Amino acid sequence: MFIEIQTNSSVPIYLQLAQQLIEGIARGELKPGDSLPSVRAFAADLGMNMHTVNKAYHYLEEKEFIQIVAKSGVIIQPNGIPKATAEEKQLLAERIRPLVAEGLVLKLSEEEMVDMVRELVQHIKEGTS
Amino acid sequence: MFIEIQTNSSVPIYLQLAQQLIEGIARGELKPGDSLPSVRAFAADLGMNMHTVNKAYHYLEEKEFIQIVAKSGVIIQPNGIPKATAEEKQLLAERIRPLVAEGLVLKLSEEEMVDMVRELVQHIKEGTS
DNA sequence: GTTTTTGCTCTATAAAATATATAACAAATG
DNA sequence: CATTTGTTATATATTTTATAGAGCAAAAAC
Known part of the structure; x- marks a missing residue:
């Protein structure tokens, strides 16, 4: 896993690390x-x-x-990560919502934002920026 | 504008307010x-x-x-808000990226996330939750 | 079986972000 | 002229973020 931390980012470095590990799992x-x-x-x-x-x-x-196994180590969820529950999906939507609203204010169309998501999915799966 | 602030949220209240004003503009x-x-x-x-x-x-x-007009008041951008520049679009994508990655880890398909965005667009435009 | 490694806990410190409170300023508004 | 406005300044408190060092006890490695 190649991790790149931006020290001048407004995103805390512990979160940047967690997010990049999440990408590693997604990929x-x-x-x-x-x-x-x-x-x-x-x-x-x-x-x-x-x-x-x-x-x-x-x-x-x-x-x-x-x-996290105390005094042993840390492993990716061994039984696999279960599919999002309705509640988890709802929580994710609530976090995406303000960003979609901002996109609308910036006059992005629904299709442009949909394309943005599609491209992000590909970039994450490919591990590209 | 009806504003609802959740005091126990991890999102700072100044940000909640700003986000809800953004939704008001989007709507x-x-x-x-x-x-x-x-x-x-x-x-x-x-x-x-x-x-x-x-x-x-x-x-x-x-x-x-x-x-913000000092000593006078605050108004919504009078000439209208211009369409997102390529840079603004890029910055927005970077902020959405970790959420899409989390969706992938939760085994949401590209189509499910696209549908999520489509629904969010409708909810924001309708002013529903 | 001893040494090393491990996550955990505790204490301490520092900077930044968040939020409130109060006061005063000077220009715009009524 | 009095009021309202955003701005600025000072002060305080809490929470979050980040680092530092030390010690513990169990797991892992040798």
């Missing part, structure tokens, strides 16, 4: 049962603090994307 | 040249601080969605 580069680096090793690798990596891991654990 | 309820309440009146109305409303206004001004 299939991180598969169920795969182990992630220890908080210390990852932190040293990325030039950040142990606690910051730990925070990213717990963020992902809350979403049940990974399992 | 056409707030038209170019329309004036917004004064920071004091709005704050009193919403039960929040003057500076918090001010922060929401400046957030919207930075996006050029509104104009």
Whole structure:
């Protein structure tokens, strides 16, 4: 997993890390049962603090994307990540909503935003920017 | 404009306010040249601080969605809001990207996410939840 | 079986973001 | 002229973010 952190971003670095791990899972580069680096090793690798990596891991654990096994290590959800429940879908929609609204204010058409999503899906699956 | 602020949300209340004003613009309820309440009146109305409303206004001004006329008042961009530049579109896509990635991890198909966006567009235009 | 590694916990510190409160200024508005 | 306006300044408090270092106890590696 290649992780790129932008220190001047308004997105906290623990979140950037979590989001890029999520992309790794979405892309299939991180598969169920795969182990992630220890908080210390990852932190040293990325030039950040142990606690910051730990925070990213717990963020992902809350979403049940990974399992943290105390005093052992961290692995991608071994039984696979179940399909979104109606509630999870609803929560995701609520987070996308303000961005779609902003798109509308910027006079983007429904089709343009749909295309944007389609392109994002491809870019994420390909691992391209 | 009916504004509903959730005090227990992880989204800061100044941002919630700004986002709901954006929806008002997207919906056409707030038209170019329309004036917004004064920071004091709005704050009193919403039960929040003057500076918090001010922060929401400046957030919207930075996006050029509104104009703040010092010592006079605040109006929706009078000449209309121009269509998104390529750069603005790119920035919007970057903000949507982590949400699409999360959708993919939750095994939502491209079509399901496209449908989600289509529904959001309709809900925003109708002013429904 | 000892050493190393592991996530966890605790304490501490610092900066930034969020939110409120109060006051005063100077220009625009009524 | 009095009121309203956004602006600015000071002050305070809480939460979030990020780092630092130390120690614990169990798992893993040797």
